[in-house]
Amino acid sequence: MKTYMAEPISLPGGRRVYFADELSSTNDTAAQLGKENAPDFTTVWADRQTRGRGRLGRSWQTYPDVGLAFSVIIPTTSVPLPILVSVCLHKALSAFVSPEARERLCIKWPNDILIGDKKLSGILTESYPRPEPASGGERFYVVGIGLNVGVPAGGFEAASNAAALCDVTKAPLERTFVLEAILNELEKTLDLQTRNPDHASVIAYYKNHCVTFGKKVQWRDGQNSTEGVARDMTPEGHLIIQTAQGEITCNVGDVILHGE
């Protein structure tokens, strides 16, 4: 199997991941590995990305030494993946955050993790057909996660609205521990969901920790935008917004929370 300059390394608990000093985008490398039949949960981590991608065609800046940029191959899930991954990420990060800051660790629809109103982490999910011949039309997913673990030497760019996990932890953080905790949570949750699907508890966790619901929001998807109050979410994870013209359901896009 080609690894595109990423080498297997062991995380502190023994989990194996592919690591590279630099890749164009870990999502691309993970997708390539998936197309070559790499098993589910194969993970690619890079210290730098030259073409890191965010949602809605945005770019994603990875800060060497202090950022985590990684992508995981995930099988099809019955709970919408952005919802499931947000819940796993929130749970994994909660374990590192000091009790005083835990209240401020939250999810913003669809899958940003914030501390207060600043962004700690973003998720980019992409899907590809399983390689022939045995695929039966099945698809696999590449979940890319960008997380600011520490603060870069010169600080974050003023316009980035970024925050770092180490600002709200009790002790300095080693990135490998954070990465392993997230991967463990993802694998545990997906395994549980496969054996005993429990959508209700995942959705309930998401809604309990999501700051979007009940807020005045501006929704946008790059072409369109509208304002209203975010009321709820459909079982597919789409946002329901009450606008002056009536209720609309948004399946892609992003929201700006009133006051941001």
Ligand code: BTN
């Ligand atoms: C967003 O908030 O817009 C999503 C950001 C996702 C960034 C991660 S970093 C690892 C992976 N590789 C990429 O090119 N993007 C994702």
